[in-house]
Structures are given as structure tokens and as C-alpha cells.
Amino acid sequence: MSDGQTVTDALRAAATRLGATSPTPRLDAELLMAQALGVSRSHMLLQRMGESVPAGFDDLLARRTAHEPVAYILGHQEFYGREFRVTRDTLIPRADSEAVVEAALEASAGPGRVLDMGTGTGALLLTVLAEQGGEGIGIDRSAAAIAVAEENATTVGMSHRARMLTADWTMPGWADGLGQFDLILCNPPYVEADAQLEPDVRDFEPASALFAGHAGLDDYRVIIPQLGKLVRPGGVAVLEIGATQDAAVSALASESGFAVTLRRDLAGRPRALVLR
Secondary structure, three states: OOOOOEEHHHHHHHHHHHHHHOOOHHHHHHHHHHHHHOHHHHHHHHHHHOOOOOHHHHHHHHHHOOOOOOOHHEEEEEEEEEEEEEEOOOOOOOOHHHHHHHHHHOOOOOEEEEEEEOOOOOOOEEEEEEHHHHEEEEOOOHHHHHHHHHHHHHHHHOOOOOOEEEEEOOOOOOOOOOEEEEEEEEEOEEEEEOOOOOOOHHOOOOOOOOOOOOOOOOOHHHHHHHHHHHEEEEEEEEEEOOOHHHHHHHHHHHHHOEEEEEOOOOOEEEEEEEEE
16 A cells, blocks of 8 residues: 555555544554654654655554554553553553552552552553552463563563562462562453453453453452452552442452442543552
């Protein structure tokens, strides 16, 4: 499609082509073009729009047309002002989850020990450590995800304060030796098994990090009863939830003796529960 075209022409055509695939077709096209050019999007828009289309852009565009998320194509995603490496072994950090960070920073008493359960890219843990200090541990049952989190810890300068461990909260003794924490973060699988997901998510992101039984509550039922022994007196746990799960997860937390506060995301949807 790009023979003889300028970057400007190709972007216009690509945005039209992506209209059926993406809610942000022009932005996607610009990010992919910048990747093919090997420059930042802003540099491309200011200085490279009249150039010929680089080799490789058509391949990137074909991947996005087939619903592959832009973050996986680029290999990174911005979260809370920092760039994190992502792979098909990790969920893509989303802006919605920044509500978890905001809730954690407001609820915690300051620098302390932090545990991130289901750390994935490490974005939640590393962001909180970067914003307020302290030290932390990220756990994930995926060794491949832990490798990504370790790389991100190095990239954002937190490798001296963050330790990543392969562990599975459904297995007996997984928390032995970890001690107690001032703050626990958790974005567990919470999607209902029969949920209708967009192809970008369903066909590309790791199912083990998405689905949690018929009602999407299976992992909360395992995690919440274990939090009492992991949270220090006066500490807090912040759990991400699905937009319709606040009542059900709050009830589980209350049964385990926690007082619960709801936090909403920027769109006003229930997004995080703070447990004390």
C-alpha cells in the first residue's frame, strides 16, 4: 500500500483501514509509523511527514489490522508516566489501573514493604515504589512474566528495591518466608469465563491472567482470606475489580474482617477496593 507514498499519505490510508479494528485508528497508525521510522511519534509528526514510507510499516499495520494490540507490536506501554516492556506473557497495563495506584498512594502511610500479587509487567509495584519509596516483592505464577517484571525493574531504576518471585497463591505455602507488608496490591484475574471480549484481548492477552470462573470471583475467594496474615497491623490492601464486582468482592472482604472503601476510575466506574 505504501509504494511511492509519503508518510502523510500512508497515515491517512492506514487510519481508514484501521477504522474497523481500532477505536483509535489514527493514533495507532502514527505509533506504528513512528516505530517503523525508529523515532518518537512527536519527532515524526514534526519532521518526517514528507518522507517516503519506511520498510516494515506494512507488516506492522497488517498485525494491527489482525487485532494484535499496539502495545504488543511496539513491545512497550506507558503507565503512570513511565514506559514498561510488555510481551504476550503479560497483560497490558491499562490507564484504568492507575486508579489502583492512586488509591494505594492515598491509603498507605508512606514508604514501607509492598507486595504485588500477580505482578505481570511489575507496573503497579514499580510505580508505587517510584512514587513513594520503600521496597517490595512482586509475585506471579508465570516465570516468563517475572522475567519481564525484572527487566522493567531495571529500566525504571527500581531493581535495588524490588524483588520478583515466581509464586502461585493457589498453592499451599506460597507465602512462607515473605513476612508481612504495609501495602498489598493485587490485580487478579477477574473476567467471567463466558465474557464476550474484544478480539484484541481474547486472542492475544494471556487467558490465565484474565479469567476467574463463572462469576470472575474465583481468585478473590482464594486471595482475600489469606490477606489477614500478610498485612501488617495498620496496613492496607488494594484490589482491582471489574466494574460490576464491587458488591460481591466487598462482601468477601467483610467476611474476612476487613473494612472496605471503593475507588472509581476516571470514567466513574468501580475500579479498586481498599481493605483495612
